[in-house]
């Protein structure tokens with residue numbers, strides 16, 4: 001099964017503070033997943049990466065049947081892609 005969303009090895013730092021460290025996560029087409037964690041765990045930062053608001057320092061984010069890289073798309077393009 002091809003993943004709908006495939007996040008691999010994503011790391012994000014803000015002024016040297018590592019908010020997300022080597023995150024790998026995937027969702028299949030018929031899956032529903034919940035992201036939980038304490039305040040400051042990086043949940044919103046994770047969603048900001050998927051939607052294009054924040055760019056990671058490293059890693060990849062692939063979406064859809066064609067495995068398009070969301071990191072090469074603008075926020076508007078990501079929204080239009082669904």
Ligand SMILES: Nc1ncnc2c1ncn2[C@@H]1O[C@H](COP(=O)(O)OP(=O)(O)OP(=O)(O)O)[C@@H](O)[C@H]1O
Nearest residue numbers: 014015017019037038039040041042043044045046
């Ligand atoms: N723009 C930013 N500049 C500096 N630090 C940031 C920025 N955005 C997030 N952080 C830091 O990154 C870490 C992760 O924050 P994030 O908001 O992703 O956590 P969260 O899991 O959504 O928390 P909450 O449950 O409070 O919503 C926190 O330590 C936060 O202070």
Ligand SMILES: [Mg+2]
Nearest residue numbers: 040043044045
């Ligand atoms: Mg949050």
